[in-house]
Amino acid sequence: MPASTLPTPAATGGWSRWANAHRKWLFAAPAMVFVAVLIVFPVAWTVYLSMTDAEGSVRADFQFIGFANYVQVLTDTTRFWPAVGRTAAFTGVVLLVEVLLGMAVALLLWRPFRGEKWVRVAILMPLVATPVAVGMMWRLIFDPNIGLANTVLGWVGIGPQPWLAGERTALPTTMLIDVWQWTPMVVLILLAGLTSLSDEPNEAALIDGASAWQRFRFVTLPLLMPTVVVAILLRGIDALKTFDILYATKGKGGGSFNEVETLNVYAYGLSFDYNQYGVSSTVLMLFFLIIIGSMWALTSRRKEIG
Amino acid sequence: MLRQSVIGTSLAMAAALGLAACGGSGGQSTGGSGGSSTLRVTLANHVWTENIKKALPEFEKQSGVKVELTQLGEDQLSDQYNVKLNAGAGDLDVMMYRPLQEGKLFAKNKYLADLTTKVKSDSTWNWADFQPGPVGSTTYEGKVVGVPIITEQEVLYYRKDLLQKAGLSAPPKTLDELKAAAAKISAANPGVAGFVARTAKSAAVTQFSSFLYSYGGDWVDGSGKSAINSAPAKAAYALYGSLIKDYGPQNVSTDMSWPEAMAIFTQGKAAFYTEADSLYKNATDPAKSKVSDTVGFAPFPAGPAGSKPYNVPSWALGVNDASKNQDNAWKFIEWATSKAQTLANQEAGVPGARASVWADPKGTATFPKDLAAAIAVSTKTGVGYDRPVVVKVSQAREIVGQPIVDTVTGKDAAASADAASTAFQKFLDTEK
Numbered sequence: 001m002p003a004s005t006l007p008t009p010a011a012t013g014g015w016s017r018w019a020n021a022h023r024k025w026l027f028a029a030p031a032m033v034f035v036a037v038l039i040v041f042p043v044a045w046t047v048y049l050s051m052t053d054a055e056g057s058v059r060a061d062f063q064f065i066g067f068a069n070y071v072q073v074l075t076d077t078t079r080f081w082p083a084v085g086r087t088a089a090f091t092g093v094v095l096l097v098e099v100l101l102g103m104a105v106a107l108l109l110w111r112p113f114r115g116e117k118w119v120r121v122a123i124l125m126p127l128v129a130t131p132v133a134v135g136m137m138w139r140l141i142f143d144p145n146i147g148l149a150n151t152v153l154g155w156v157g158i159g160p161q162p163w164l165a166g167e168r169t170a171l172p173t174t175m176l177i178d179v180w181q182w183t184p185m186v187v188l189i190l191l192a193g194l195t196s197l198s199d200e201p202n203e204a205a206l207i208d209g210a211s212a213w214q215r216f217r218f219v220t221l222p223l224l225m226p227t228v229v230v231a232i233l234l235r236g237i238d239a240l241k242t243f244d245i246l247y248a249t250k251g252k253g254g255g256s257f258n259e260v261e262t263l264n265v266y267a268y269g270l271s272f273d274y275n276q277y278g279v280s281s282t283v284l285m286l287f288f289l290i291i292i293g294s295m296w297a298l299t300s301r302r303k304e305i306g
Numbered sequence: 307m308l309r310q311s312v313i314g315t316s317l318a319m320a321a322a323l324g325l326a327a328c329g330g331s332g333g334q335s336t337g338g339s340g341g342s343s344t345l346r347v348t349l350a351n352h353v354w355t356e357n358i359k360k361a362l363p364e365f366e367k368q369s370g371v372k373v374e375l376t377q378l379g380e381d382q383l384s385d386q387y388n389v390k391l392n393a394g395a396g397d398l399d400v401m402m403y404r405p406l407q408e409g410k411l412f413a414k415n416k417y418l419a420d421l422t423t424k425v426k427s428d429s430t431w432n433w434a435d436f437q438p439g440p441v442g443s444t445t446y447e448g449k450v451v452g453v454p455i456i457t458e459q460e461v462l463y464y465r466k467d468l469l470q471k472a473g474l475s476a477p478p479k480t481l482d483e484l485k486a487a488a489a490k491i492s493a494a495n496p497g498v499a500g501f502v503a504r505t506a507k508s509a510a511v512t513q514f515s516s517f518l519y520s521y522g523g524d525w526v527d528g529s530g531k532s533a534i535n536s537a538p539a540k541a542a543y544a545l546y547g548s549l550i551k552d553y554g555p556q557n558v559s560t561d562m563s564w565p566e567a568m569a570i571f572t573q574g575k576a577a578f579y580t581e582a583d584s585l586y587k588n589a590t591d592p593a594k595s596k597v598s599d600t601v602g603f604a605p606f607p608a609g610p611a612g613s614k615p616y617n618v619p620s621w622a623l624g625v626n627d628a629s630k631n632q633d634n635a636w637k638f639i640e641w642a643t644s645k646a647q648t649l650a651n652q653e654a655g656v657p658g659a660r661a662s663v664w665a666d667p668k669g670t671a672t673f674p675k676d677l678a679a680a681i682a683v684s685t686k687t688g689v690g691y692d693r694p695v696v697v698k699v700s701q702a703r704e705i706v707g708q709p710i711v712d713t714v715t716g717k718d719a720a721a722s723a724d725a726a727s728t729a730f731q732k733f734l735d736t737e738k
């Protein structure tokens with residue numbers, strides 16, 4: 001709408017007229033300033049830091065060194081690439097298990113039954129617990145000498161397992177904790193999707209004589225697909241960035257053999273333990289690109305599915 | 307949530323950098339007597355802090371300064387300093403810090419104010435009373451940047467009842483005797499480990515250092531080259547690893563720092579434990595320990611080079627260089643490190659750094675007798691550092707700690723020490 005068609009009070013000065021003519025900028029300005037200050041500036045600063053040799057203190061002198069950090073990080077096969085591998089393995093496994101398990105639980109909770117409310121509340125409990133507290137709790141449960149897990153295993157005649165203490169068992173154990181904590185979120189999302197589906201297609205399939213599996217595979221699942229993708233997207237980004245559970249159970253560096261060190265834990269160690277702000281920013285930038293990349297891959301896939 | 311803290315901190319850093327740039331010009335000149343009457347003191351969670359907290363009203367009354375106390379766990383404290391000092395924030399006045407962990411880095415970055423003239427200004431407070439070892443660690447390039455408050459020596463914690471049961475009349479005097487006794491006790495008592503100590507890569511380094519020195523080894527040799535692959539060092543790694551692997555707890559975790567190792571000892575699940583003496587209250591306090599009445603203390607057992615435990619200042623007080631309240635900050639430090647406060651703290655079980663308090667019978671009256679004797683021995687033969695003396699301590703600890711976890715998990719000590727030494731030499735080259 002052109003500004004001239006609006007009624008302009010006679011007493012207005014130049015400022016009002018200007019504001020009136022630039023309404024769309026004016027109203028969007030607070031949000032734009034907010035984005036610039038809190039998102040664009042820190043990201044730009046990180047990009048800049050990632051190309052410097054900042055170390056020890058960001059107030060000390062540092063040099064612009066171009067892509068040297070990137071070369072160093074991308075050729076680092078002792079810490080960086082294993083961390084990438086662990087991040088991918090962690091995300092892949094927990095995502096797969098959480099979506100399959102979440103789908104099963106959501107289907108069980110879909111139809112109304114007695115005591116439904118209580119079951120739902122019980123299932124959602126892990127979700128509302130603080131991840132650090134969850135980490136501490138599981139650390140006690142999985143203690144190799146006095147923990148509950150090994151006691152229970154002892155009852156059925158299985159010997160004590162190292163769990164979080166083992167070089168090879170630590171990462172799978174943290175996956176287990178993550179699955180315990182975050183499957184309820186997948187359930188929640190899928191359940192919301194399921195309840196919004198109409199009953200007619202399912203009833204029609206039932207009349208046509210489709211089995212329960214066929215009804216799920218060819219009716220419910222395709223209709224639910226957009227919700228599944230949303231669940232994967234949300235959970236996937238979150239799983240990639242997991243920090244609290246890993247840090248609370250294994251501490252700095254992800255254990256003495258870096259056995260649960262994912263990219264996030266590595267970047268944290270680089271900046272807060274090693275004070276290598278330049279290299280840390282480089283790792284964070286690469287991590288950022290990985291997240292954006294997987295997000296893009298998933299969303300484009302989502303359009304494909306509809 | 308923790309995972310947001312990385313982003314959050316970079317935001318804070320970025321914002322603070324902007325602010326620092328704006329306010330830079332006026333900063334230092336306003337420092338001095340015109341400071342605010344509210345003093346911001348940041349302390350670590352420690353028995354020392356609890357004692358000082360109780361006495362604070364006395365300081366506030368006598369000086370007219372209001373103290374705003376922040377108390378944090380060790381790791382959180384480090385992170386807090388990292389963010390605030392990096393940003394040049396002036397809202398930290400007095401800082402409790404670890405001279406051997408962060409001291410060199412902080413001093414190099416000029417985070418710590420020069421206290422040289424201040425410590426020498428008051429002869430009744432008496433700077434000369436502080437032990438020379440600890441003072442060396444709070445001095446950087448000839449300038450005093452901190453006042454040591456807590457000292458630590460490594461001693462041997464042991465279980466009198468288990469020793470008696472095994473027919474041993476006295477605690478082991480040498481590391482070989484320690485190994486034999488640990489083997490004997492663990493074989494005779496199923497479910498009880500002969501020996502326990504820290505196993506986490508970085509945390510174990512300080513407690514391993516006494517083994518290294520007692521074998522005649524060191525982190526670097528006289529010419530500044532890595533020495534962790536020397537024959538004594540390899541033997542020390544092999545012994546420490548084998549004590550835990552062969553006679554330690556079942557399914558031993560490689561993530562144990564002192565709380566975990568101490569828990570095993572105080573639950574009655576281990577016979578010997580090498581640890582810092584400053585933590586002894588955890589073992590002797592019946593509320594925390596099941597073995598409070600059977601725990602004994604002995605000097606660190608001798609190796610081929612004698613008994614050479616570390617004797618270090620674990621904590622010190624410094625003043626933030628960007629603080630605008632430096633005079634009041636010094637008043638606080640002077641009070642908190644006074645003879646009276648040091649004695650009060652030592653009576654509560656925190657070993658201090660003042661020679662006169664150690665000489666005073668009251669200074670050791672509350673310590674278990676055998677512990678006081680062990681400390682007296684350690685302060686004579688002790689080595690003044692318990693980790694490599696470098697700027698980037700965290701990295702160095704991880705490198706030299708690798709052979710510890712390797713041997714604990716059954717890998718070859720010599721091969722691991724060789725690999726670690728190569729990495730350590732590379733690290734030392736970047737330090738120059």
